[in-house]
Amino acid sequence: MDSEKEFLSGYKLSDYERPSVTSDVAAFMIGSEDKTSYRKYPKNKLQLLLIKRGGHPFKGMWALPGGFMQKGETVEECALREIFEETNVMPSSLLPVGVFSEPERDPRGWIISNAYVSVISEEQVRQKGMDDADDAQWFSVSFDRADSGEYHLTLEYDEIILKAILEEETTRFRRTKFRIKDSGGLAFDHAAVIAAALTVLRAEAKYFDTIFDFLPEKFTLTSLQKVQETIMNASVVPANFRRMVAGYVEETGEYLRGEGHRPAMLYRRKK
């Protein structure tokens, strides 16, 4: 045991070249558009947080929030810290997307990125949310597979439209990976990271767990259903949705009134 102590004290990791490690986060939110009629349910939009790069490389282009790991924290803590720094909100969940480590992915050098999905509720952003900085914006997301097999990722905010084109990559490594055919003006390999993140989010949305994080503590079943539909870009019959979600929620007894139609019971996530 003495020899182990001795060994460790003389041990130098710095003999080997080491990569820099970052955590990058695709933070999603569901934003509601203005009501078109006083009694109509507002349309939901899936939104993604992007940061305008202030420095080189990719200066002025849009990128996922993220940054270098600091000593003493885990990659997950780093991801949470980065999101908090950017939004002032601490997300309640974090889904791993994958490690991006292609040697040429960052012109600054050898930089490995750990990508995560995080989910934030509109309520949180409204309350504690970021000051409306020009360099951090929520973009509406659309992502679909064209008949050609290509994937089209479109991110929109105001006048700004970023359109990326990707191809699914077959790997022996599981997890869908994407190859960028056109980055659409996104920095680094972030178009591929966002595509992978959306794939993860959509897969998760099926299993009632992640979707609660988009909503406040108390919610109606219809709003929950709309969240799922928005993410998966597919609609469900209400009767079936309620049956499937029944095991994951519990009644609060309270009702949401004054919406111009029958009041809806407010539910809460079970357990």
Place this chain on the structure above:
Amino acid sequence: MDSEKEFLSGYKLSDYERPSVTSDVAAFMIGSEDKTSYRKYPKNKLQLLLIKRGGHPFKGMWALPGGFMQKGETVEECALREIFEETNVMPSSLLPVGVFSEPERDPRGWIISNAYVSVISEEQVRQKGMDDADDAQWFSVSFDRADSGEYHLTLEYDEIILKAILEEETTRFRRTKFRIKDSGGLAFDHAAVIAAALTVLRAEAKYFDTIFDFLPEKFTLTSLQKVQETIMNASVVPANFRRMVAGYVEETGEYLRGEGHRPAMLYRRKK
């Protein structure tokens, strides 16, 4: 653009402290025990490759194969390289398990591990397999949840028995993580890595994709079923298994004869 070039040429990543990054691999194989009767199907055992550490720290203890990333490769390539160096076999698939980055996980310093599951067939090992080095051995695996909620991981090779005790950790980060209550003589946090790897492997085994890699190109449906049963530690009714796997395999027309009972058709993985 000139200013970007200028920026990059003057850019120094070395200003920040950086972690070392490793890939560690849980390489699984299904080994068959000797037949107890000339016509009986041999019993299968799930096995895991462990390496006896030759140097400090954890000298003489057993660990997962793995090693430091080299410049110019991805984490997945690093994982494959490590497995190949150890077994002389190139696995055909690699499943991500997660990133292990707790600051205290390695006494040598700040070292982040990317963990993967890989699957190797007994055939490959027999043919090109490693020379029977004392410091690399296939251990039989058993892993189950006790009534207390604890998980018991037992690894056995010859006289050597490693028994680790773990607890499921609730994280906001998805993916089952485990906390080590007793490492059972495994190096580093590898007991927790192995537990997570087994969880991934079991989840995958349901979906007929990974399990083919345990077998040679041509196989009988019963042998495929036994592989799945061995991994999941649960049995299936043959009629149902055949129905479920039907879409993933195709007939070769060949038969396996001379086994003391009705010959079985050899199948091949479809597509």
Place this chain on the structure above:
DNA sequence: CAAATAGTGTCTCTAAGACAATATCAC
């Protein structure tokens, strides 16, 4: 023939999808 695995047919049960009907509010 006995032992053992190979392979098929079919009943049941459950969960998911589709559709239809009823309930209740705000204006």
Place this chain on the structure above:
DNA sequence: GTGATATTGTCTTAGAGACACTATTTG
């Protein structure tokens, strides 16, 4: 009452699990 969403009932269908039966080979 009208327009809208809330909520429940039920028919159908696809798939998983269970069981029973038949088929074939080798010692």
